[in-house]
Amino acid sequence: MTIATTTTPLPVAAKPVPLAKRDSRTEPRLVRGLIIGFALTFLTVFVVLPLVLVFAQAFSKGVRFYLTSLADPEALAAIWLTLVTAVISVGLNLIFGVAAAWAIAKFEFRGKTFLVTLIDLPFSVSPVISGLVFVLLFGAQGFVGPWLMAHGIHILFAVPAIVLATTFVTFPFVARELIPLMQEQGSQEEEAAISLGARGWQTFVKVTLPNIKWGLLYGVLLCNARAMGEFGAVSVVSGHIRGETNTMPLLVEILYNEYQLVASFAIASLLALLALVTLIAKTILESQIEEGRPHSDD
Amino acid sequence: MxxxxxxxxxxxxxxxxxxxxxxxxxxxxxxxxxxxxxxxxxxxxxxxxxxxxxxxxxxxxxxxxxxxxxxxxxxxxxxxxxxxxxxxxxxxxxxxxxxxxxxxxxxxxxxxxxxxxxxxxxxxxxxxxxxxxxxxxxxxxxxxxxxxxxxxxxxxxxxxxxxxxxxxxxxxxxxxxxxxxxxxxxxxxxxxxxxxxxxxxxxxxxxxxxxxxxxxxxxxxxxxxxxxxxxxxHGFIGESIVLPVEIRDGRVRLGDRELNLDSRDARPGPSKLFIRRHDLAVGPSGAGALEGAVKHVRAFGPTQRADILLSAVGEGTLIEIDAPRDRDLKPGDIVSLQPRRYRIFAEGA
Incomplete structure (x- = not known):
């Protein structure tokens, strides 16, 4: 196809049929154009346009107003809470995720299939339900709620519940990314390291971790994106205390409902920016993971 | 160590x-x-x-x-x-x-x-x-x-x-x-x-x-x-011909034919006769323990390989043997086969 269209045609007597037309594997130009055009239109209307609108709205009253909106104490508190929540829940899921993936990929034990299913649970449950679970657990009428209240420990409608709900919802990301990768890599390299005298920790740091690092980063990236963007579960457990238990997504909704459109979109633009950064990082990581896969002749 | x-x-x-x-x-x-x-x-x-x-x-x-x-x-x-x-x-x-x-x-x-x-x-x-x-x-x-x-x-x-x-x-x-x-x-x-x-x-x-x-x-x-x-x-190392035989009264029997072989104190009962492919001497009909018809001959390298359909074993058993190149073999020939070396193992041993 490229030969026929891009190089200067050789002087030939009869007008040659372009290769592309004779190649039955490619569609006629018109069909191709239609399909590509349709896909592009769809993408523009449903993805690009909303994204552009977010930024357009955010800056509709100028950069100064945009910055003022972000510097509002309530906004700063929400940004801070979102960051803290993300750091803690990503950190926890990093540890849990590696441990779970390690157990599933490298050992045989009873109930393994059940554990794999359990890891997927947060994906299959509606985030609202995930939040409600914690309300039922820690609420005033809940399982351990009264006991906690009697001891002056605040979990529900406070930061701990937000962290717990976020951790729950984002649990599968790291584990799900690592399990197939570790299963594919097997445990021979670890066995080799051990037989060469490496202790458990050395084996993990020098052999296992380098082999899974790109997959791990990928899982962390997705986990982080979801942790910062989580709305449903956090909304249920947060209590919406202004300046205290509002994360960025919650604040976006509150401001929007109060007709503070520009302020609302200013915060939303930060989340959109996070999405874009995530997307780019994800693309880079995917190519790195591909390189780390075992070669077919191994 | x-x-x-x-x-x-x-x-x-x-x-x-x-x-x-x-x-x-x-x-x-x-x-x-x-x-x-x-x-x-x-x-x-x-x-x-x-x-x-x-x-x-x-x-x-x-x-x-x-x-x-x-x-x-x-x-x-x-x-x-x-x-x-x-x-x-x-x-x-x-x-x-x-x-x-x-x-x-x-x-x-x-x-x-x-x-x-x-x-x-x-x-x-x-x-x-x-x-x-x-x-x-x-x-x-x-x-x-x-x-x-x-x-x-x-x-x-x-x-x-x-x-x-x-x-x-x-x-x-x-x-x-x-x-x-x-x-x-x-x-x-x-x-x-x-x-x-x-x-x-x-x-x-x-x-x-x-x-x-x-x-x-x-x-x-x-x-x-x-x-x-x-x-x-015997079966795993080297290539062997394995024939189902029966030891009775110190004689080796293959199907309804008594083979002219020493049973070497093998226990009576169903047994297996193992012979290496190159350990069978090919002779004229009637001169050896086993008899069969040549079905195929493939000559390459220093030896020729022949498929021989043994008579006397039920429907007939096809075995593959190695014979020297100078031995004239043609499909359809009836030949005798005499094991130079062989071993008998009781069934299930």
Missing amino acids: TIEVRNIIKRFGGFTALDNVDLRVETGELLALLGPSGSGKTTLLRIIAGLDWPDAGSVSFDGEDALARGAGERHVGFVFQHYALFRHMSVFENVAFGLRVQPRAIRKSEAQIKARVKDLLDLVQLDWLADRYPSQLSGGQRQRIALARALAIEPRILLLDEPFGALDAKVRKELRKWLRTLHEEIHVTSIFVTHDQEEALEVANRVVVMDKGKIEQIGSPGDVYEEPATAFV
């Missing part, structure tokens, strides 16, 4: 991988564990290395209990079937790994590590690959790097799991010769696992033939080939 394995039993779920195995390996030996897949040979190797643990039995190195030590403390070099090179490390770092993970107190200096790795890469003749990564190496090169890495820790025992299994035929032949030369040079007690009889017979000083978790025979390559101890060994 001698290795003594006693009464080892290993089960995986309901499958018995090793069933009461005893084995003694002498210092400086190059021993082959030979058997079909599922015979337990790799499991035995992994137990000696400390990568698997037996359900019962003992393993000792020079009389010292090896099971009391973990894999890392046994000073065993292990070469994995698929090499298991550390894919994110250069060849140099792969070989240096065992030296770098040593406890700080006995760890060598960087200069010493460098010198040692260089020596090892020289030994496997791949010093020019030090900066490459495993994915950039050929199969044979990976195999040699895996060996250099295992040797880096100055192992008292070298264990190799199907060392040539994943290589193509030509490289495999070269590496075999090379491994034997290397063993003569470093002389460390070595065991390798293989399912390839040619490999075992050509490389090892002693061959252990295994089947279904049991040791069938231990002997020199000559012994296991010439004097197979069991029907399994």
